[in-house]
Amino acid sequence: MTANSIQIVESTPQALSKTGQFRQLLTDPEMAFIMEAHNGLSARIVEEAGFKGVWASGLSISAALGVRDNNEASWTQVLEVLEFMSDATSIPILVDGDTGYGNFNNMRRLVTKLSQRGIAAVCIEDKLFPKTNSFIGQAQPLADIDEFCGKIKAGKDSQLDDDFCVIARIEALIAGWGVDEALRRGEAYHEAGADAVLIHSKVAEPDEIFTFCKEWGNRSPVVIVPTMYYATPTQQFRDHDISLVIWANHNMRAAMQAMRNISETIFRTETLADVEDTIPTVGEVFKITGNDELAAAEARYLPKRGAGYNAVVLAASRGAGLGPLTEDRPKCMIDVRGQPLLRRQVAMLNGAGIRDVTVVRGYRKEAIDLLSINTADNDRFADTGELYSLNCARKVLNQPTLVTYGDILFRDYMLDTLLRTDGDIVIVADALWQDREQSAEGLVRDLIIGDAAFSTDYLEDSPVHLLEVGNDVARDTATGEWVGLLKLSEAGAKTVAGELVAMEADGSLEKGDVPSLLTRLIAGGHKVRVQYITGQWLDIDDALDLARARNLL
């Protein structure tokens, strides 16, 4: 495997290398089966099905590339495909090496490169370059035996791993030269060092194959490709001491059928409605290509400040102040410069490493149709408040959590600052709230009093704690404005969840808002830390706010 290849298969400790695994398949007294694949995805599917090896078919790889099985794809183009297949799987791959792409010298380089890319074995056939597929009914000139034996030796001398296998494919039956010629060639190839022989046939009855096997008498493992004599019961192959059976092209042919069906249906019906439920979901595509592993690797190698946090976005309200703009959608879905507000928020949260985002929906909930979010529904949004919405997502409040209103716009450095601030419960407050009020930049609602005011002093960074919050805080004592952004540690999240339960019990939950929750927490002796910011955020309540938001971006 190359150093920079992406291993998408979770690595389970394998006692044997891929070459070792393949040699075992070939030499085990139990007959083995390998299945055709022609790219990374099909190879992965072969492994998923339970096969212990992959046949990298020349016919199928060519067809998948849209070319003929006549060495039209160059050997390095095939090599690129093989590398994807190898990276996508943990089982060995036997490559259809056609005629070795030239003479002994080309064969040497081929085997070295296959070895380097994690391929376990190659099969070469005793025909002439450029080859013709064995089932095409034209004359199939055979290679000179000595020349072919030299190619086998060159291959064996070039392998980088002792267990790499070179299989010699005998085309004498295909060319109509008979079983005796096949045996003569088989013996020579065996002497030259081939690890097994593949005896090929294009007739519907297995008789000539079985005659060969009887005469061969297990001199070396025998491989077959029963594409044409497919009706033969598999037990008969066992009875003839065959080591390895190749199902040679059936994934490629099945894929053709599936692609034809779906293309024809979608073309004819001009809708996806009839097909969606008949095909794998994109989630399954993510799964088979190993997205889980990438997420784990990101957490390990790309640590972000928000990793380990989840987020709850309170987005149940209509936002009646925006009039007709919120007729068919809640205000978090209003477009601000080409994107709904909520999508910007979710992108910002994701960017900080917070992947698990739960949006509490209510009004026009069906309009909140972002992928990549979880949803919780407050179906009583019309007669309840934001705490009731938060309570709808209470089950996520058992780990570090960020809570945000769905109608605020803020800069990502504010999120970063908040995530850096220690404390079980931390709120963001705007120290410049008076500016906002004076310039009528929005309705200033909930003011706070901290135990210290915001300081511009470089040396002053003692933690500030919340003394009071709510819309009845006197303006001359206020030190900031509650922005709508709250960070909870695991302990803080559990404290909040407990308080929500208590509020539910005493009837104060339904109409409660976050400031009322914070007030209760302080009264209960919990410390709520305040992180000041200085402007540069917006809550969107009316058309004027919206115009500002468009300018802010």
Ligand code: SPV
């Ligand atoms: C292939 O799968 O490309 C083979 C097997 O070589 S066959 O097509 O049967 O010749």
Ligand code: MG
């Ligand atoms: Mg082939």
